[in-house]
Amino acid sequence: MLGKLTGFDDTIVAVATAPGLGAIAVIRLSGSNAYSICNGLFPARDLTLEASHTLHFGSIVAAGRVIDEVVVSLYKGPRSYTGEDVIEISCHGSPYIQQQIIDATIQAGARLAKPGEFTQRAFLNGKLDLTQAESVADLIASNSAASHQTAMQQMRGGFSKELHALREQLITFSALIELELDFSQEDVEFADRTGLYALITNATSVLQHLIDSFRMGNVIKNGVNTAIVGKPNAGKSTLLNTLLNENRAIVSEIAGTTRDTIEEILNIEGILFRLIDTAGIRESMDTIESIGVQKTMEKIKEAGVVVYLFDVNELTATDIRNQVAAFKTDNINHLLVGNKTDVTGEAAVRTKFADIPDILFISAKNHAHIQDLKDALVQKVMGGDINTEDTIITNARHYAALQEVLRSLQDVKQGMDNGLPGDLLSLDIRLCLHYLGEITGEVTNEDRLDYIFSKFCIGK
Ligand code: GDP
Numbered sequence: 001m002l003g004k005l006t007g008f009d010d011t012i013v014a015v016a017t018a019p020g021l022g023a024i025a026v027i028r029l030s031g032s033n034a035y036s037i038c039n040g041l042f043p044a045r046d047l048t049l050e051a052s053h054t055l056h057f058g059s060i061v062a063a064g065r066v067i068d069e070v071v072v073s074l075y076k077g078p079r080s081y082t083g084e085d086v087i088e089i090s091c092h093g094s095p096y097i098q099q100q101i102i103d104a105t106i107q108a109g110a111r112l113a114k115p116g117e118f119t120q121r122a123f124l125n126g127k128l129d130l131t132q133a134e135s136v137a138d139l140i141a142s143n144s145a146a147s148h149q150t151a152m153q154q155m156r157g158g159f160s161k162e163l164h165a166l167r168e169q170l171i172t173f174s175a176l177i178e179l180e181l182d183f184s185q186e187d188v189e190f191a192d193r194t195g196l197y198a199l200i201t202n203a204t205s206v207l208q209h210l211i212d213s214f215r216m217g218n219v220i221k222n223g224v225n226t227a228i229v230g231k232p233n234a235g236k237s238t239l240l241n242t243l244l245n246e247n248r249a250i251v252s253e254i255a256g257t258t259r260d261t262i263e264e265i266l267n268i269e270g271i272l273f274r275l276i277d278t279a280g281i282r283e284s285m286d287t288i289e290s291i292g293v294q295k296t297m298e299k300i301k302e303a304g305v306v307v308y309l310f311d312v313n314e315l316t317a318t319d320i321r322n323q324v325a326a327f328k329t330d331n332i333n334h335l336l337v338g339n340k341t342d343v344t345g346e347a348a349v350r351t352k353f354a355d356i357p358d359i360l361f362i363s364a365k366n367h368a369h370i371q372d373l374k375d376a377l378v379q380k381v382m383g384g385d386i387n388t389e390d391t392i393i394t395n396a397r398h399y400a401a402l403q404e405v406l407r408s409l410q411d412v413k414q415g416m417d418n419g420l421p422g423d424l425l426s427l428d429i430r431l432c433l434h435y436l437g438e439i440t441g442e443v444t445n446e447d448r449l450d451y452i453f454s455k456f457c458i459g460k
Helices: 034-041 095-107 117-124 130-141 145-155 158-182 193-222 236-247 278-284 288-292 294-302 317-329 346-352 370-382 396-417 422-440 446-454
Strands: 012-015 024-030 055-062 065-075 086-092 224-229 262-268 271-276 305-311 334-339 359-361
Touching: 012 095, 012 117, 024 034, 024 095, 024 117, 034 055, 034 086, 034 095, 055 095, 065 095, 086 095, 130 158, 130 422, 158 193, 158 422, 193 271, 193 370, 193 396, 224 236, 224 294, 236 262, 236 305, 236 334, 236 370, 262 370, 271 370, 305 317, 305 370, 317 334, 334 370, 346 359, 359 370, 396 422
Parallel strands: 224 271, 224 305, 305 334, 334 359
Antiparallel strands: 012 024, 024 086, 055 065, 065 086, 262 271
């Protein structure tokens, strides 16, 4: 395991609740002096004599002055979030009170926690593995039901379990191959090569599945840039309003939102569809030909999905065929949506466009088939049913590391194909194990840890 990090022995303190005004705030202390520090500020009773996992009401008194009436929760290590002694002080939510209590604990010997330091300690004390720790950050940042669920699933160790199983099997093989080396004179094979092939095949498919899930994971975590385009009067604003009425996401709560480029965000089945610069695109879509205009195309290409809306009464089947061809040339993930079916009725419209597959017919004004459009959008970006019970990779670091694991696993396979001697094969397996370990944190270094945990907010 790792050496202790700098400042690891300090008792750390931070406000664990959101900054600002609230009914209550929680101040969290973790470390070997948590009890003694808190005891000095809490005259009501001697906390060291109280059982773990109990609550105590009393005053926080510093320099002879009562700061607040609080409830103190005790978590004796190792049965705590960090694995150390943890005390949580629930005080009234005023920022002034919070600051006074923090100051008092610092006076008494605590130090302010760095971002993510509580979770970092939990990791270093073996309470969580690295993927679980990282998913704590995702969980806190999750802004939709789907991203919440994947983060939750990961925190419970879903992803790590799959990787641990793989790692265990590879370790066994590597051990057997190394055993062969000890008996090299005797020309024996302990490690069953067919078994190793089977393991590699199986592992490759597990890894590929995880790697593929990143696209989906990315969509779940970050949302997908969406453009609604079409000629003027196609009904874009009408459609947008209909969708927004039911599915507007709260923009201010979504991290990384640039108000300049993103107008609105829809939350459909927990997936965030970020509507990019639709106004700009709308203007330059005056004529269907102008879609060839470089700038517009660049904008459209930024989109993960493009909704092309047209007035079924105005455009001909040939117009649409040309449009589809243009999208195909530029490999644009698009959805064809024919609007205003109410004018002539849906049946007539279907006949008109009968030879063009995959057009969705709606009436934005009458709210007809809007649910079908939403389903189609989700289907387009997820490429199948969303099953957040499955393990989904949402973290770029895991994605990169998994690709390394896969690459090194292919090297092992190639080595076996070429009849590589056991010692070299064993090296390849070790490399593969190394990359696997990097994901779960069994192999790591201080810099990388600091980097990962620095992305947390303070108090976690
Ligand atoms: P935009 O220029 O693409 O944003 O189009 P608008 O949303 O402003 O709509 C242009 C006109 O078409 C407005 O008068 C809308 O009321 C009308 N419109 C939009 N959707 C429908 C529809 O489903 N049926 C009918 N009959 N009219 C619609």
